[in-house]
Amino acid sequence: MIKKGSKVKVLRPESYWFQYTGKVVKVEKDIKYPVLVRFDKESYNGVNSNNFSLDELQLVS
Template sequence: MIKKGSVVKVLRKESYWYQDIGTVVKIEKDIKYSVLVRFIRETYSGVNSNNFSESELLLVES
């Protein structure tokens, strides 16, 4: 079960952070991309977080 503070790996192939590790910051209910994940590495535009669905994430550690 993914919860706030969990370390996850991204499985969405289109994502900039594909196969990268991040930390869950927030989980919302009843929306498609309900899990907000923050990363150490930033995109070219300076963004370091993105929303994912639970099916696009693999739990590494709680």
């Protein structure tokens, strides 16, 4: 179960953070991309977080 504070690995191939691990900041309901994940690494335009769907993330122990 993915919840706030969980460590997750990104499985979305077109994402800048594909195969990187981040921390879940927020989990919402009833929207297409309910999970907000924050990363240590910034993207090329200075962004360090993105929203993902539950099936695009894998829980890391």
